[in-house]
Amino acid sequence: RINGARLWAALMELAKIGATAKGGVKRLALTDLDKQGRDLVVGWGREAGLSISIDQIGNVFMRRDGSDHTLAPVVTGSHIDTQPTGGKFDGNYGVLAGLEVVRTLNERNITTLAPIEVAFWTNEEGSRFVPVMMGSGVFCGAFSLETAYAATDTEGKSVGDELARIGYRGEQVPGRHPIGAYFETHIEQGPVLEDAGKVIGVVPAVMGLSWYDCVVSGMEAHAGPTPMGLRKDALQVATRIMQEVVAIAKRYPPYGRGTVGMVQVFPNSRNVIPGEVKFSIDLRNVNEALLNTMHEDMLAYIDQTRRDSGLAIGIERVSHYPPCPFHPECIDAVRRATAKLGYSSMDVVSGAGHDAIYAARLAPAGMIFIPCKDGISHNEIEDAQPGHLEAGCNVLLHAMLERAGV
Amino acid sequence: RINGARLWAALMELAKIGATAKGGVKRLALTDLDKQGRDLVVGWGREAGLSISIDQIGNVFMRRDGSDHTLAPVVTGSHIDTQPTGGKFDGNYGVLAGLEVVRTLNERNITTLAPIEVAFWTNEEGSRFVPVMMGSGVFCGAFSLETAYAATDTEGKSVGDELARIGYRGEQVPGRHPIGAYFETHIEQGPVLEDAGKVIGVVPAVMGLSWYDCVVSGMEAHAGPTPMGLRKDALQVATRIMQEVVAIAKRYPPYGRGTVGMVQVFPNSRNVIPGEVKFSIDLRNVNEALLNTMHEDMLAYIDQTRRDSGLAIGIERVSHYPPCPFHPECIDAVRRATAKLGYSSMDVVSGAGHDAIYAARLAPAGMIFIPCKDGISHNEIEDAQPGHLEAGCNVLLHAMLERAGV
Ligand SMILES: NC(=O)NCCC(=O)O
Ligand SMILES: NC(=O)NCCC(=O)O
Numbered sequence: 001r002i003n004g005a006r007l008w009a010a011l012m013e014l015a016k017i018g019a020t021a022k023g024g025v026k027r028l029a030l031t032d033l034d035k036q037g038r039d040l041v042v043g044w045g046r047e048a049g050l051s052i053s054i055d056q057i058g059n060v061f062m063r064r065d066g067s068d069h070t071l072a073p074v075v076t077g078s079h080i081d082t083q084p085t086g087g088k089f090d091g092n093y094g095v096l097a098g099l100e101v102v103r104t105l106n107e108r109n110i111t112t113l114a115p116i117e118v119a120f121w122t123n124e125e126g127s128r129f130v131p132v133m134m135g136s137g138v139f140c141g142a143f144s145l146e147t148a149y150a151a152t153d154t155e156g157k158s159v160g161d162e163l164a165r166i167g168y169r170g171e172q173v174p175g176r177h178p179i180g181a182y183f184e185t186h187i188e189q190g191p192v193l194e195d196a197g198k199v200i201g202v203v204p205a206v207m208g209l210s211w212y213d214c215v216v217s218g219m220e221a222h223a224g225p226t227p228m229g230l231r232k233d234a235l236q237v238a239t240r241i242m243q244e245v246v247a248i249a250k251r252y253p254p255y256g257r258g259t260v261g262m263v264q265v266f267p268n269s270r271n272v273i274p275g276e277v278k279f280s281i282d283l284r285n286v287n288e289a290l291l292n293t294m295h296e297d298m299l300a301y302i303d304q305t306r307r308d309s310g311l312a313i314g315i316e317r318v319s320h321y322p323p324c325p326f327h328p329e330c331i332d333a334v335r336r337a338t339a340k341l342g343y344s345s346m347d348v349v350s351g352a353g354h355d356a357i358y359a360a361r362l363a364p365a366g367m368i369f370i371p372c373k374d375g376i377s378h379n380e381i382e383d384a385q386p387g388h389l390e391a392g393c394n395v396l397l398h399a400m401l402e403r404a405g406v
Numbered sequence: 407r408i409n410g411a412r413l414w415a416a417l418m419e420l421a422k423i424g425a426t427a428k429g430g431v432k433r434l435a436l437t438d439l440d441k442q443g444r445d446l447v448v449g450w451g452r453e454a455g456l457s458i459s460i461d462q463i464g465n466v467f468m469r470r471d472g473s474d475h476t477l478a479p480v481v482t483g484s485h486i487d488t489q490p491t492g493g494k495f496d497g498n499y500g501v502l503a504g505l506e507v508v509r510t511l512n513e514r515n516i517t518t519l520a521p522i523e524v525a526f527w528t529n530e531e532g533s534r535f536v537p538v539m540m541g542s543g544v545f546c547g548a549f550s551l552e553t554a555y556a557a558t559d560t561e562g563k564s565v566g567d568e569l570a571r572i573g574y575r576g577e578q579v580p581g582r583h584p585i586g587a588y589f590e591t592h593i594e595q596g597p598v599l600e601d602a603g604k605v606i607g608v609v610p611a612v613m614g615l616s617w618y619d620c621v622v623s624g625m626e627a628h629a630g631p632t633p634m635g636l637r638k639d640a641l642q643v644a645t646r647i648m649q650e651v652v653a654i655a656k657r658y659p660p661y662g663r664g665t666v667g668m669v670q671v672f673p674n675s676r677n678v679i680p681g682e683v684k685f686s687i688d689l690r691n692v693n694e695a696l697l698n699t700m701h702e703d704m705l706a707y708i709d710q711t712r713r714d715s716g717l718a719i720g721i722e723r724v725s726h727y728p729p730c731p732f733h734p735e736c737i738d739a740v741r742r743a744t745a746k747l748g749y750s751s752m753d754v755v756s757g758a759g760h761d762a763i764y765a766a767r768l769a770p771a772g773m774i775f776i777p778c779k780d781g782i783s784h785n786e787i788e789d790a791q792p793g794h795l796e797a798g799c800n801v802l803l804h805a806m807l808e809r810a811g812v
Pocket of ligand 2: 223224
């Protein structure tokens with residue numbers, strides 16, 4: 001069994017970097033704070049005797065050798081970047097749970113057959129740079145290193161430059177690093193486990209996702225003298241689409257999701273009719289056919305709105321991954337570990353994307369969820385119970401040991 | 407008659423300060439560029455022999471003495487601050503038309519009985535600081551100097567500090583400066599004159615205005631795992647109100663106006679359900695009872711939405727002035743000057759607020775409109791014809807001469 005107090009202490013220590021007044025964390029990908037967080041975790045890895053390698057997109061792998069050098073490593077990991085108003089556990093838990101597994105194995109002098117690795121992937125959150133889950137996406141070839149390097153934040157700073165600036169643009173070619181199996185522990189980020197009173201979520205699949213940038217172009221004009229009938233108000237047209245995004249998601253329950261999270265209005269002055277509105281659209285479903293139908297519904301609505309309003313409306317898909325079912329062997333390894341340890345459990349479909357879905361393209365993969373308070377994440381008040389964090393980490397230990405062999 | 411070419415040259419010269427790539431001007435109130443603009447106009451005033459005085463809110467008065475020292479001056483003016491994506495004529499025309507009147511009187515050696523003054527008022531646009539029409543508002547006592555000084559921009563910089571920084575926090579107590587009559591020339595900022603093919607708009611009244619800040623507070627949560635039915639999406643609720651603002655305006659034609667120009671979404675991340683949305687509301691009507699009804703309709707809708715959604719919704723009125731009918735004597739002076747000069751004309755209600763409505767609280771006031779291209783202003787493509795600019799300035803000259811006496 002792992003040491004829950006030590007795991008908790010590591011989580012609280014890492015959460016100090018970028019800590020916000022409201023008890024959350026703001027540690028956006030490839031900022032100075034991300035560098036501080038990375039340095040802290042890498043330091044802990046070295047202290048635990050792990051050998052460190054960094055690839056060209058800044059993914060970090062920390063390796064504990066096994067006895068059989070012909071075997072590919074059993075990898076666990078997640079990310080340490082956060083949302084602008086993020087919490088202490090999202091991502092960080094998956095990385096530090098891996099570190100705690102290693103510390104436990106060290107303490108017990110357990111040598112596995114296959115090597116054990118703890119990874120953290122670059123820019124999982126996708127808040128500062130798109131595509132989301134960038135490090136694991138490049139690693140599995142979902143998109144190219146060049147695409148990722150060229151991605152810029154709202155200030156025009158690029159991933160390539162920012163990686164170099166913080167000293168995490170490594171040498172290793174992404175994906176050249178073999179993986180035997182992959183596990184990831186994570187807070188659920190939804191209310192299902194808490195509502196059901198269960199400790200462990202076994203994750204059969206992750207919802208597919210499509211992200212879009214939508215731009216409505218009208219005509220800036222003065223809010224006073226311009227008669228209502230002569231306006232080309234970009235915001236009035238954009239808000240109709242924003243409402244439809246939610247209506248579409250509600251048409252495809254229980255796993256349809258539709259969200260507009262980001263909006264920019266130009267010129268954003270009280271007495272100017274908006275000339276342009278840019279906003280993001282996030283559509284999800286665990287059923288690929290339904291996700292495609294949602295996509296079609298949205299494009300049809302935008303076509304209709306373009307005709308009705310006479311305004312120009314641009315729509316571009318900027319990120320996409322299909323629903324990802326996990327590997328039966330890994331799902332079963334999680335189930336067996338949970339049963340062996342005597343934790344209550346249930347299946348929980350993941351609405352959030354995780355690096356595990358990209359790792360799953362290269363090796364058998366699975367995930368372990370634990371409850372989070374009120375199902376809330378991507379919020380500074382995100383919270384999780386020490387007992388649940390410990391339980392998830394114990395399940396991880398046993399699932400990894402089963403895969404790696406002792 | 408005034409010199410149209412000289413007026414045009416002055417407009418183009420002033421438009422260089424803060425010129426934008428798209429041919430507009432960005433010269434926000436109390437910025438370094440505003441200071442440069444002020445210095446240029448004050449320099450021109452001095453060259454024309456005018457004596458300069460500056461009051462505590464940064465209003466500038468440039469005086470040409472009359473022969474009768476017992477008479478209060480006939481004042482004309484407007485503003486030189488612009489919208490973030492503003493044009494060359496809004497405000498600037500009214501100030502430089504006044505300067506051109508003075509230059510013409512100098513050239514012809516005409517001495518008026520009453521003094522003639524050219525004024526420019528601080529922060530008319532209200533883009534950087536609220537309340538709008540700040541300088542003239544403080545001058546006529548619509549709100550206090552302390553209120554104005556305390557107003558801050560989005561970066562937290564205050565009017566008091568910024569005035570001092572650019573060297574335009576004068577000594578004179580606002581309002582202690584007597585005004586005998588006030589005229590203001592302005593582009594129409596709407597399509598009425600152009601549509602009707604008329605050169606001069608005689609302005610019987612200015613619409614009343616109410617500005618509001620609205621804040622919808624929901625709950626930030628992850629866009630993927632949070633089921634649609636459990637969300638408290640602040641943007642979905644805010645967009646309903648944004649649509650209603652326009653619907654309300656359309657219920658009170660022909661002079662009802664409703665605009666949402668400014669929106670901020672928090673935390674503004676693609677995969678976070680918005681926890682808070684702040685936005686502005688601008689309601690106008692020329693009929694005071696209807697403006698009040700629009701206000702009541704909006705509050706009722708917000709109450710209803712608060713009940714329906716269960717979300718907290720804050721609404722605060724941050725600027726207000728009632729509809730302002732101009733003085734019959736000044737309206738008639740404009741009519742007579744127009745007729746004498748032989749320009750086509752019609753009555754045009756002003757949808758835009760102008761410093762003239764505050765001046766009208768202290769002295770008889772009137773306005774002269776000229777057409778602007780496609781009725782567009784508060785846009786970099788704002789445009790006006792040299793012939794129209796010249797005509798408006800000629801009307802100003804004759805209306806002022808009639809009031810001042812020769
Ligand atoms: N786990 C997580 O928050 N991932 C970010 C990508 C997503 O929006 O699902
Ligand atoms: N004339 C003008 O643009 N004034 C600004 C105040 C308003 O929004 O009407």
